[in-house]
Structures are given as C-alpha cells and as structure tokens.
Amino acid sequence: MSWKHLFSRSLAANPDRLHFAAHSQHLWPDASHDGHVAAWQDAAALADHKWDKIMGPVWSEAQQHVADELKLPDPATLSFAPNTHDFIVRIFSAIPGRPVRVLATDGEFHSFRRQMERWVEAGEVVLQTVSPDDLLDSARSADFDLIFVSQVLFNSGTIISALDELAALARPEGPWVVIDGYHGFMAIETDLSQIADRVFYLSGGYKYAMAGEGACFLHAPPGYAERPVVTGWYAAFDDLALAPGEVGYAPDGRRFLGSTFDPSGLYRFNGVQNMLDSEGLTTALISDHVASLQAQFLDIDPLPGFGLLNPLGDEQHARFLAFRGETASALHDRLAEQNVVTDVRGDVLRIGFALYHDREDVERLLKIIGQLV
CATH class of the missing domain: 3.90.1150.10 (Aspartate Aminotransferase, domain 1)
Incomplete structure (x- = not known):
C-alpha cells in the first residue's frame, strides 16, 4: 500500500x-503546508491577539496530541520550544551546585555532546560516558545529578530498554533522568504512563512527527526542576502581575518556556497529527x-x-x-x-x-x- x-x-x-x-x-x-498557511492567516487576521489563540487552543491541541502518543497522564506537563537544546540548557540550569555530575551513553547526539564537553572545559560538569550496555550498572553504582540517555541512539539505531529501571533511580533532589526521545517519538510505540512522574522526556517534530522545525517539546515531571535559572518571560505567563523583583513560574510544564517564538511549527504539528488521525x-x-x-x-x-x-x-x-x-x-x-x-x-x-x-x-x-x- x-x-x-x-x-x-x-x-x-x-x-x-x-x-x-x-x-x-x-x-x-x-497537511503541514495547510498548517503553515493557517499560522500565517491567524497572524494576519488576529495580529497582536494571535497569542491568545496560540497559547490557548493551538497549544492545548498540541499538548493533547503528544500526551496521547506517549500515554502521559496530564498534558499540562508539556511545553514547547524551537529546539531540544533550549530544554537541555534550562534543565541543567535548575540543578543546584557545581560541577554537575552527568552520566550519559557514548552514543548521544552532537548537540548534547558538544554542550557537555564545553561545560566540562568550563568546570561546570563532570561527565562520565559509558556504553549502552553499561548504563544501568553505572547509574546504580555512583552518585549523579543528571542521567541522560537517548531512547534510540541516533548513530546505531540501538534501542535502550532500561528506561523503567533508570526511572526508578530518579528523585526530585537528584538524580534527574532525561530521555532524549527524538528517534523514538512516533517511531516506536512509547508508553510513559508508569514513569511520567519521575522522568523528563524531550523530542520534536523534525523527524517522525513530520512537522519540520520549531515544534520541540519537553515533558517535565511535577516537583522536578521547579525554577530553571535560564528562563524567559513566557514562563511567567500566569504571574505577570507579580511585584518587581519577584520571579514567578507557571505551575506546570510552561515553567520551561523561554520568550517569543515562531508558532508555525505547532500549527504544522497539529495539522499532521489530525491528518494521521483521519487516515487511521x-x-x-x-x-x-x-x-x-x-x-x-x-x-x-x-x-x-x-x-x-x-x-x-x-x-x-x-x-x-x-x-x-x-x-x-x-x-x-x-x-x-x-x-x-x-x-x-x-x-x-x-x-x-x-x-x-x-x-x-x-x-x-x-x-x-x-x-x-
């Protein structure tokens, strides 16, 4: 067929x-073309007021699509950004104390590896990388602040099967477990329902979600990384009336937001998801x-x-x-x-x-x- x-x-x-x-x-x-056109049409018709729609029904629809795919209990734990690197930086910024002790596989993608190596140079990180087969034993045998693993390794296609076991190690005080799902999301069936309260999961629309750039997302478990140090004013959308000097955060996944972004990726993402639903x-x-x-x-x-x-x-x-x-x-x-x-x-x-x-x-x-x- x-x-x-x-x-x-x-x-x-x-x-x-x-x-x-x-x-x-x-x-x-x-369908992505139609979504892209819809973004332009809303910008033309609504102008300044387009953000009411973007941060309202467009945002909520995209959250629901991701939550349905990953079996997440609460779509509100999701936020969106132009790329996953933004989320990595914000998660890292929320970890108290330096240097940050990081465990990762030796098959992580270039953006993560480059950023970690630069933080190692700057004295911000102590990094240990291991083979996928050794990841779980290493995670259990030493103290780490952050455990980072790809669901599917980008270079070899190896699928990491120990996500539940890694999640069992996660604590709000550390370690935090971050799953890079870019080669897993919509490529393999993924059910996070039993570990959603303990792991971060990030991915985006560039690959198997077929939506192109600018539609990356993060699921952030409640109680973890509640106040990222690297932050933008969109993360305070619920607290814009705070007095000067008070830094407020949204109570859900939006605490990881930055600032003004191009929303067209969300329109494309929703358009493609609706196409897939209609086609079964x-x-x-x-x-x-x-x-x-x-x-x-x-x-x-x-x-x-x-x-x-x-x-x-x-x-x-x-x-x-x-x-x-x-x-x-x-x-x-x-x-x-x-x-x-x-x-x-x-x-x-x-x-x-x-x-x-x-x-x-x-x-x-x-x-x-x-x-x-």
Whole structure:
C-alpha cells in the first residue's frame, strides 16, 4: 500500500529524487503546508491577539496530541520550544551546585555532546560516558545529578530498554533522568504512563512527527526542576502581575518556556497529527509498513562489506538501518550524485524509510546501489 498522496507537494517538488533519509529531514506531508498557511492567516487576521489563540487552543491541541502518543497522564506537563537544546540548557540550569555530575551513553547526539564537553572545559560538569550496555550498572553504582540517555541512539539505531529501571533511580533532589526521545517519538510505540512522574522526556517534530522545525517539546515531571535559572518571560505567563523583583513560574510544564517564538511549527504539528488521525495511521501501523520495506531491502545482501549495526528481529526497531563500512562516506556522496538522499555519520551510512516509500522505491534504491558497489 502507498501513502504517497499525503506527500504530493514534497514529492512533486523533486520528482526524480529518492529520499531515504526520513530519520533525518522527514519530507513534509501536504497537511503541514495547510498548517503553515493557517499560522500565517491567524497572524494576519488576529495580529497582536494571535497569542491568545496560540497559547490557548493551538497549544492545548498540541499538548493533547503528544500526551496521547506517549500515554502521559496530564498534558499540562508539556511545553514547547524551537529546539531540544533550549530544554537541555534550562534543565541543567535548575540543578543546584557545581560541577554537575552527568552520566550519559557514548552514543548521544552532537548537540548534547558538544554542550557537555564545553561545560566540562568550563568546570561546570563532570561527565562520565559509558556504553549502552553499561548504563544501568553505572547509574546504580555512583552518585549523579543528571542521567541522560537517548531512547534510540541516533548513530546505531540501538534501542535502550532500561528506561523503567533508570526511572526508578530518579528523585526530585537528584538524580534527574532525561530521555532524549527524538528517534523514538512516533517511531516506536512509547508508553510513559508508569514513569511520567519521575522522568523528563524531550523530542520534536523534525523527524517522525513530520512537522519540520520549531515544534520541540519537553515533558517535565511535577516537583522536578521547579525554577530553571535560564528562563524567559513566557514562563511567567500566569504571574505577570507579580511585584518587581519577584520571579514567578507557571505551575506546570510552561515553567520551561523561554520568550517569543515562531508558532508555525505547532500549527504544522497539529495539522499532521489530525491528518494521521483521519487516515487511521498509528505509530504501530507506520512501523509495520517501514519494517516490510526494511525486510525487502535486506532480502539480498545490499551492501557487501558493510556491517548492519541494528539487525531486524527485535519487537521494536528504529526507522532506519545503520550500516558501518569504510566506504560509507564515499557511497553516500555517489548516491547523492544519483539524486538519492541518505545520511552518513562517520563510517556509518543510515538509510531511513517512511510512509512515502513503497516497494517500487526500494527496488529503485537497490538497483542504484547495485550499480555503485
């Protein structure tokens, strides 16, 4: 079955392209265009008063979509920002005492790793990184202020299965457990209902939520990080009448807000979510579609000399296949010359599948790769 009709604008914009990097920059469905236009129309019609709608029904709708996907008990624990880095900085700022003792895997994304390394240079952080297999033992055996882990590792597609066990270690006084769900949200079924009161979870719309930039979110458990030091005036939306000198915070997830932002990502996010609902497309159904295409791709040995880091066979699987090989970068470039979009990280070539692919697309990809390797 094909759902290409939901992506007619993006596919028509470059009809000869094979875009197999849905795990990186997911193609935008037509519903995102409609959401983007709606944002402009509200800005034109409402002007200054658009924020009443944005921080009202648009905001609440986006919260509910995320809460439904993650099985969160209370949508009010969610806030939105242009990127997840903003949230990392605010969480970090709320930790009392320096240096902050941080535990993370050795496979975290560049923005987290770069920020941590810079804080280490500045004496703000003592960082310990371990392999995913050693994460839980390390977390139990030492004192940390912050434990940071990706739900799905961006480079290898490894899925971290010990989230419940890590959550059991979390305390309001520390450690705080932060789950980076960017490669998990809407890629694998996620139920946070039993640990939502103990973990932070952050993700966004750039990848599998198909909404593009500017629609990142944070679930913040009540009682944790109640007064981030890095803060913007939107975090005091409920306390604008406070006397000068008093720094107030919203009582819910909005305590992590910054200042004025571009709301168009929220409109796109809501538009795409409503499209998925109307089409009956759940994360499980999309994952089944992707899994069938991955199996088709792997039916032959498509990349001789490469090692597959995340083989099929587990109950859950990342939306991309990660192949390690010495010629990964060169192959990525040669594919790009054929208008085939993949993604490379060092010596790992990542190939990502999506709703806008069908079996014919996989056959074309296999044929082109066969001519290059």
